[in-house]
Amino acid sequence: xxxxxxxxxxxxxxxxxxxxxxxxxxSDVFPSKPVRILVGFSPGGSNDIxxxxxxxxxxxxxxxxxxxxxKPGAGGNIAASTMLSAPADGHTxxxxxxxxxxxxxxxxxxxxxxxxxxxxxxxxxNAPYLLLVNAxxxxxxxxxxxxxxxxxxGVINFASSGNGTGGHLAGEMLKARAGIDIxxxxxxxxxxxxxxxxxxxxxxxxxxxxxxxxxxxxxxxxILAVASPRRxxxxxxxxxxxxxxxxxxxxxxxxGLCAAKGTPAAAIERVQREVAKVLAMPxxxxxxxxDGLEPVGSTPQKxxxxxxxxxxxxxxxxxxxxxxxx
Numbered sequence: 566x567x568x569x570x571x572x573x574x575x576x577x578x579x580x581x582x583x584x585x586x587x588x589x590x591x592s593d594v595f596p597s598k599p600v601r602i603l604v605g606f607s608p609g610g611s612n613d614i615x616x617x618x619x620x621x622x623x624x625x626x627x628x629x630x631x632x633x634x635x636k637p638g639a640g641g642n643i644a645a646s647t648m649l650s651a652p653a654d655g656h657t658x659x660x661x662x663x664x665x666x667x668x669x670x671x672x673x674x675x676x677x678x679x680x681x682x683x684x685x686x687x688x689x690x691n692a693p694y695l696l697l698v699n700a701x702x703x704x705x706x707x708x709x710x711x712x713x714x715x716x717x718x719g720v721i722n723f724a725s726s727g728n729g730t731g732g733h734l735a736g737e738m739l740k741a742r743a744g745i746d747i748x749x750x751x752x753x754x755x756x757x758x759x760x761x762x763x764x765x766x767x768x769x770x771x772x773x774x775x776x777x778x779x780x781x782x783x784x785x786x787x788i789l790a791v792a793s794p795r796r797x798x799x800x801x802x803x804x805x806x807x808x809x810x811x812x813x814x815x816x817x818x819x820x821g822l823c824a825a826k827g828t829p830a831a832a833i834e835r836v837q838r839e840v841a842k843v844l845a846m847p848x849x850x851x852x853x854x855x856d857g858l859e860p861v862g863s864t865p866q867k868x869x870x871x872x873x874x875x876x877x878x879x880x881x882x883x884x885x886x887x888x889x890x891x
Contacts, residue, residue: 595655595832599630602822603648603659605641606726607754611773612660612820615689618852619843626839637753640727641665645683646676653825655832658686663818664730667876671883672729672890679876685868686822687837689844691859693793693817694735694771695778696806697786702768707790707809710769711743718746724758724767727751728890731818732758734882735771735792741886742811762786773818774799774857791857793817799857816882819861819875821868833865 602620604613616633624631636644644659651657666679677683696707702721704710714721725733728751740747750767752758755776761767763785770777771792778799780786790806791797794815806814822840824833841862843849853860863871882888 595829595835596627596629598656599632600624600627600655600836601632601634601651601657603644603657604633604635605637605639605644605660605662605665606635607637607752607756608635609756609759609776610726610754611692611776612662613754613756614775614856615820615853615858616660619689619840619849622843622846622849623836623839626842627835635754638727640669640729642669642675642677648823649677649682649825651825653827655824655828655836657825658836659683659823660689661685661821661823662731663820663875663879664727664733666823666872667879668731668734668883669729670876671880672888682826683823684826684828684833685865685872686824686833687840687865688819688821688861688863688868688871689840690853690861691817691819692773692775693791693797693815693857694732695774695781695788695800695803695857696735696739696769696771696790696792697762697777697781697788698769699762699765699767700785700787701765702787704789705787706804707806707811710789711745714743714745714747719748721745721768722748722750724750724752724762724770726755726758727753731816732771733890734879734888735816736769737888738814738816738882738886739771739806739811741888742814771816775853778857797857799855819871821861837862837865 602616604616606612620631620633636647641662648657648659669675670679704713723736762770781788788803790809791803792806844860844862850860
């Protein structure tokens with residue numbers, strides 16, 4: 566190639582370089598397409614409800630559609646595996662839970678490492694459990710439930726949204742600390758578990774208020790207690806499990822957002838910032854509190870520190886109660 570030819574081509578080469586730089590810059594803009602939030606449980610459960618509550622406002626803030634995609638099964642591990650198989654660009658996130666990140670690593674061999682394969686984005690809310698029974702069960706409080714279970718060992722069964730989830734562990738804690746024989750029935754999500762509880766196929770459940778209070782208010786289920794250190798503002802007349810004589814019984818859970826390892830920090834920070842703004846909106850905050858939840862919206866670093874402490878806490882509970890998953 567002659568010098569004259571090269572000089573003639575320089576404007577074209579400069580234009581191509583400019584287009585390449587613009588394309589690279591455009592690809593770095595987040596979000597550049599719809600954002601998918603995976604929920605590891607069936608529709609109708611607490612995590613699904615919270616995700617769908619914040620999704621419209623988050624969509625407005627990000628300028629892209631936010632889609633909720635349910636991937637139930639294996640206590641949230643199917644959703645995690647789905648996220649980890651997608652490009653780590655922030656456009657696929659997951660509603661992470663106590664069961665998936667803090668409990669299951671102590672009980673089962675998951676297909677991923679919760680500490681190295683997932684990145685914390687933000688803790689959305691704290692979520693204490695309610696102890697609920699089918700209205701036909703002849704008990705009105707925790708003491709009557711324990712007495713009934715001791716009189717009829719193996720008769721009461723309790724539902725959960727999956728093996729190794731917080732609801733499962735709460736039931737096992739009650740079983741161990743109250744000295745009763747109750748049978749665990751695992752489902753692929755709270756929605757399916759609640760359907761069978763309402764039908765009387767199972768007797769009780771530990772569930773978050775957001776997905777269960779309406780059934781109690783309609784008389785289909787009976788709330789016996791709240792499994793938290795103190796009573797809930799939304800349910801001031803409902804006693805704690807500790808008040809019923811089972812001390813230090815507070816398996817409070819949480820829900821948050823996680824991303825895959827390798828996701829750009831800018832994308833994580835943008836999502837966290839916008840979620841925090843959504844949670845601070847009066848209509849969203851009020852709805853969460855009414856549903857028995859405590860909005861958080863923490864930074865990725867704060868969420869990481871919380872996860873380390875929470876995993877340690879649940880490990881101690883599992884060891885104390887000698888809980889195992891078959």
